[in-house]
Amino acid sequence: MLTRAYLRASTKEQDASRARNDLQSFADERGLKVASWYVENESGASLARPELFRLLSDCHPGDVLLVEQVDRLSRLNAEDWAKLKAEITAKRVRVVALDLPTSYQLANSGDDFTSRMLDAINGMMLDMLAAIARKDYEDRRRRQRQGIDKAKSDGVYRGRPEDAKRNEAIIAMLKSGQSWNNIVSATGCSRSTLSRLAKRIASAQEA
Incomplete structure (x- = not known):
């Protein structure tokens, strides 16, 4: 079983490697060896993420995909999340997120019954957190549009300054x-x- 860590930020101005120390500490405390790191600056609301899919391509059955939070993996809509989850399931990769305690229990489970129970619980929790992440994304976008609309109506909107x-x-x-x-x-x-x-x-x- 190999652990592959995924780090993502939405824009090039953000530090995608910000959480690397937290992931490394988490892995060290549990005796997990991080075999490789995959870092990219892409929106979590899009499936166009080369590093994430390179990670999945590199994975073998039983490998761990380690992320800081589920929203680093997905801010996708329901249809795209289903596609990504199907890819993860097909590769038999175990997602471990620092904000999802059951995910590590699953990766570290022993007997088949316990593994299947934790797998079911983990799947439901992943779906729930992915849905929350998507709602947070949509709420922020809506507030941003409202702010722009108000600025335009007040005559103070200038748009993003040109580089x-x-x-x-x-x-x-x-x-x-x-x-x-x-x-x-x-x-x-x-x-x-x-x-x-x-x-x-x-x-x-x-x-």
């Missing part, structure tokens, strides 16, 4: 003929940003 230095570099890359895929990989910008900057270049050339 002028980064955009200058992206414009230079576009002008040099680099592919959009290479620019996205190098800068982490979205394709919508690339499209907007490409239009800006075209407008400047027409002027």
Whole structure:
């Protein structure tokens, strides 16, 4: 049985490795050896998470997927959570989360009856915590939209400030003929940003 630790943050400005010490301490206290770490900055509300699926691809039956909290694994809607959970089940991976005590009991269980009982309990708890994480995500998004709407109605909304230095570099890359895929990989910008900057270049050339 190998333990594979997964660390996630939503944006590149956040430190995805923040919880590494807590996970390492948890593993050390229970005699678990962390074989590898998988770190990424991606939204938990999306299935587009290369490191998580690389982790699952590396796993063997009985391996442990160690996370700080269930919301690091999922802020997915019900349909996408079902897909991810099916992938985890198919790989026979045991999810252990620091905020879900029964998950470690499952990973450390002995006889078949106890294992099956804890598996059922753990599955229900995972579903519940995943649903709570999704609700928290939707609530925060709703409050954010309400705040933006109010700021707009008050005439004080200015949107996210432009990263002028980064955009200058992206414009230079576009002008040099680099592919959009290479620019996205190098800068982490979205394709919508690339499209907007490409239009800006075209407008400047027409002027």
